[in-house]
Amino acid sequence: MKTKEADGMMYFALLSQVNLLSQVHHPNLVELLGYHTSYEKQNPVQMLVYEYMPGGTLMDHLYGMPLIIYTF
Helix, strand or coil: CCCHHHHHHHHHHHHHHHHHHHCCCCCCCCCEEEEEEECCCCCCEEEEEECCCCCCCHHHHHHCCCCCCCCC
16 A cells, blocks of 8 residues: 555656656657646556647557558
8 A cells, every 4th residue: 555655756756757848849759738647545647648649659650550540
């Protein structure tokens, strides 16, 4: 079972990452748009939100996965 101190350390680590990533601007990198945290007892959630990357995921671009285009 995690303690409140461990939760606080995780939150501080997330804020440190958000602070660093929000200062990085480069044409070849996607921009960090925001973050979300929710610390419920059984299901803590930490999420970083990046800008949309057209043409597939980063893994698709790095490892040459086949491009699947969905049309709705």
